[in-house]
Amino acid sequence: MSAGNILVWIVWFTAAAGCIGSALAVVALRNALFSALALIGNLVSLAVFYLLLSAEFVAAAQVLIYAGAVMVMFLFVIAYVGWDLDIAWTGGPSWQTLGGIVAAAALLAELVVVIVLGAANDLKHSNKIAVDFGDPASIGRVFLSNHLLAFEVISIVLLVAAIGGVILGAQRRRERSGGIR
């Protein structure tokens, strides 16, 4: 195992820990603002993975668009709506919660086993990767050829999501000023 390989492993583990930790933080933190910040951490650690997979363009896009632009909008919205929305945790550990935890643990165990059994061999050697893998031109080509429809449909999905956000956000604002109306 060369020194470069060890470095890759260190980076990989750091990113993995960051990814899981920040994802937990997104869910666990009470304050929406902190959750959003944790989400940025999550997105950035994902970008590190993309880098490790030689997908530099995707990594850059991830950082620029998601961790940058989208999250800034996110933060704006949160700041606009207010981040002090403490929703009280009403339920105790019911049988459903316990069942959920057990099921999730079982699923995790299963996935780990499957990945270890199925992919252990693939991890031992590095794959040959085409030179133009992951560069903007090849990505663009895929978007406009093989996945043209998907590329277009994504815009529709985003449009619908935007409509939803606007409607729900506007309703919430009106409710807040509902007393005056």
Next chain:
Amino acid sequence: MIRTPAIDWLTLAPSLALLAATIASLMAAVLVPERRRRNVSWFFCLAGYAGAFAAAAILFDRSPHSRGVIANALFRDRYGALAAMIVAGVGLLTTLVYYGERSTVDRVGERFALLASAGGGMILFAQSANLLTLFLGLEWLSISLYVLCALERERPEAIEAGFKYLIVGGFSSAILVFGAAFVYGATGTLNLAQIAGKAPSGDLFLITGLAMILVGFAFKASAAPFHTWTPDVYQGAATPVSGFMAGATKAVALLVALRVLSVSFSAQEHLWTSAAAALAVTSLVVGNLAALAQRDLKRMLAYSSISHAGFLLFAITAASSLGTRALLYYLIPYGAASVGVFALAALHERELGEPATLDNLAGFGWRRPLSGIALWIFMLSFAGFPLTGGFVGKVYLFAAAYRSGWTWLLIVGAVATLVSLGYYLAVVRAIYMRPEPGEKAAAKEEPPLLDRMLSTAVFAAVIVTVGSFFAVQPLIDLAKHAASQLPL
């Protein structure tokens, strides 16, 4: 120079019609003056569904052979076209019912836009030929439905419903995507047709992917034990939307599930048929027993839809051409009856201003004789009684299960039907045999137009429900042509 793939516009036409309707309704929300807004955006939505239905019918007619189009992103085939017709039909009726929904006064344009958009997503989902478009179609329809559910902010349950649907729906989509990633890892392709045969049939990644995809579909079809969101969402959402979800979302989820399983996982048939049988039995048990305990009509119908998912899973368990025909056939009266029964629930709610329960339905059948008969017919159809299409569907499903060697499922199905009579007949008992409460008899008078839209929808639903018992042959031909294009 990039060679973009040829676009087959006819395949896209049904979802494009609905997309156009979405945009037109949205525009109407901005450009049309307030007092006309509801009519205009409603009309666009209706026209969108009608156009989608017509386009799907033409597509059905002109696609005698199944083939992939637009770089194999979509199937152009009769199976997808028939699914699109079912969705468009259910959507058309839902639009008629949704017109009179009281809360639509607020944000009316957007509501119809979202209703149309949900249908567009379903049709794309039903036609999808690779895992990417499949997922995007699913997200398109799901996001539209999340928002539609959360819109009814006047009622606190609606917020809960929308939130719950969002979380559970997002979770199930995530599982489906995770499964798709495993499948991609095993086979290196997203194309449904190419997945089969790319990896050895016992490949661990492939089987894990299959299991997770199956779970994702089970969530969307609300098959137990992945059903827990259903009662709350059906209860909380606007009643016509619940009908739409019961009639169309479930239909599409099961149809696409059958397509993915049969096209991509034919080598693992022994695995997914057993899984489908297990899901079917669980759904029948959970749905039927829980429905018996309900007093709220919409909750009861939600559990009944879970038990129907169980019956519909017989078709997937059968994994045969007969099963496919059975599934397609069953969905036609089932979709109609779902919209119809939720329409009547909506009618009753609007009259009373409170959720329909078995208690306040007392006397409904005598107060409104025709609506009472319609409700009766829908209940009988759900229970699979003769003189309704539900019976033919059930004969078909049972026959398919038996032909594929699942004889014990027939016994389970018969017992489940017996139990289901307990709550279906409870509705009949409520509307005819309970004494009518005095003060509620003088129900509020409604604007006539509002009534007319809803009555038209109910009438059409009755025609389809009863008609699919008598005029069987045309529907069989439709189902036969569509089913012959699946490799089963």
Next chain:
Amino acid sequence: MLTTALICLPLLGALSVFLLPGPRMWVGSLALFFSLAELALWVSSLIRFDFGSARIQFEQQHSWISDLGISYHVGLFGFSLWLVGLTVVVMTAAIAYGLWSGRERANAYYALMLLLLAAIVGVFTAQDLILFYVAYEAMMIPLYVLIGVWGGAGRLRATFKFVAYTMAGSLLMFATIVIYGLSHGFDLATAQQSGSVWLFLGFAAAFAVKAPLFPLHGWLADAYRESPPEVAALLSGVISKVAVFGFLRIALTQFPGPTHDLRSLMLALSAVGLVYGSLLAFRAPDIRGVVAYSSLAQMSLIGLGVFAQNELSLSGSVLQMVNHGLVSAALFLLAGVIELRTSTGALSRLGGMARGRPILASLIISIGVISLAVPGSNAFAGEFLILAGVFQQGWGWAIPGLVAMVLAAMYMLRLVSALLHREVGEAVTKKAPDVLLPELCVIGALLGCMLALSVWPAAISKHSFACLSQPPVTSAGISSQSKAQVGLACVPRAGSTTATTTGTAK
């Protein structure tokens, strides 16, 4: 075409009765008109029917669920013609009675009655298993509402029991039909016979619940007590016959092997039901209870005849089905007449009604006497044929029949004396009038049919199974089979009518 007309005319009637507005009397008269038209249609088919032929008649077939080989296939045999006739007559009487007693919500009521008529005729004429099931279940739809809406105080409980019992049976039968139909064919004329005991039991359970046979009679008393009188008349008079018809048309003909193997069981159940029902009838505290349990006993007797499975017992069963249909319908209507006057059916509170009410007394006595099978009556002919047939099967089986005949005399005389004689009951007021003219017309018509059959019982017993009257072809191979297979090979199997490959009884 005629058969389809027999099914569609009441359907048309139901639709028009439901949709046409009008006062109660008018709606009821329209319904009565439709049932009389149906009666006329039946008479015309009776005239045109060729009793000499063992073939299915007035046959009609259209493809329906072509994918599974299910078709709309209807037609009539001799015995189904008589049962259709019974249905039409009793239904006409029931509608007339309903018209006279002035049912609330007339549109719905008469529409449901006519729908029920169509469904029952459908059962008797269906030649396809799925079509048979459709009609069989379609009966439940109007019945459920008829009992649940127009019934007595305990009607909800009664409907629950009724539905739970009968649907458990029929859904089992549904699964059985699907299995049987896919493996042997749905069309009764061409379906192959099956040797599977399980499939046989699937059918038998449904019919045994509906008939009812001991021990599946738990729903009986409640349903018969809580129904409106005319619906009770239909239930015990006609709908129980549907079950026996099912045994005759499906269980026996399609499952010769299992019928033979399980004959002792079925005969034993019938025998137990016969004695048990008679005893219960003897102890029942009210009129309807007596009639209901006597109905159980009578159905068991008919079951005995059916499972004895020979020439005499089968023709006797058909005759007795018609007899009992008429008798029990008349008795339930009489019960309704009495309850209308006294608002109770409890025997302890009734009595002495003969005084000043000669018509009522004569009706009760004459129908009661017919029902206990006095020699010369049609019921005597039926029971005699059945018991003679059963005697051939094994003399031991005839003993419960004889015991039951004695018990029948006892419970019927108890009923007659409790109603008519003894001191005047507390519920019987002086003012309670005698039978009025409309009531007399309805019940008198039923009585007239009984008397006609008393004069000429052979009208039915000799004209039910055409093949029985043809010279039997005995072949060594077949006569070595059980002698009791008689008749069944040619009862309904249109495909093999020409070859009456049956042995004789003796």
